[in-house]
Amino acid sequence: MPTNADAPTSTTPLTTAEALDKLSGVIDSLLGDNGCPWDKEQTPWTLTDYILEESFELVEAIRNDAPAHSTAETTNEVMEELGDVAFLLVFVAELYRRAGHFSLADSFDYSATKMIRRHPHVFEDLHLGSKDELLSNWERIKRREKNGEGEAPKRVFDSLPKGLPPMLKAYRVNSKAARTGFTWESDEDQKAHLDSEWQEWLEAEASGDKERMQEEFGDYLFSLIEYGRRHGLKANMALEDANVKFLNRFCAIEDAARDGGRDIADLSLDEMNTLWERVKAKK
The missing domain is CATH 1.20.890 (cAMP-dependent Protein Kinase, Chain A)
Structure with a gap:
């Protein structure tokens, strides 16, 4: 039976649903009896490195398409890389569906439901007076929804991915801590702390103790990342x-x-x- 992948390419733009159906048809063909031997050998685990690689390429394309130097070529590159990431995500979802676990529709529905639940200020009548209140409420909802029946409350950092690169992880740690209210009361207080960490680094440097130097250098970087975050800057x-x-x-x-x-x-x-x-x- 022919699939959407076999259909001739139309000059009429596809709807999102039609394009997703076409992409799913391509994956069906790749995994079919007469499909690609390499694709048929893949598992969700073997595809993880490709997801990371393609995601990095997408991020690079988006950064190259920054408003200050965006062109038709850079925007088209974003479109292409976004499609490559989407292909891998749909591929992984199809492998899980064939194993009897969940479908892509299940995943999309779960995400939509979760976003509705986490935005009561949009989908319900909750009024939040500031961005800080919004983020704090977001964290409370996340921790509450992760609790199973009879389970202890989830910790603040339980949702922090262990594989995040250190600089990105430091930003997320500071951000999550701030959403719980565990942060300096003012930017001036945080700046004073940063200056204090720099003095501790200078003392460690003068001591010549490599272990101490590494610790204090790390503390200073961690505080510097928070300094940037408080000014709306992402260190990474x-x-x-x-x-x-x-x-x-x-x-x-x-x-x-x-x-x-x-x-x-x-x-x-x-x-x-x-x-x-x-x-x-x-x-």
């Missing part, structure tokens, strides 16, 4: 922007060195700094 994104800026500028000084008939490895530090300042002045 800010650092990635800095990485990209540095790499672009370094490529530019490499090009400048080559234009002068030299390799960057042959330049002195003063020469590299001179080129670096020229590149900075152009940006």
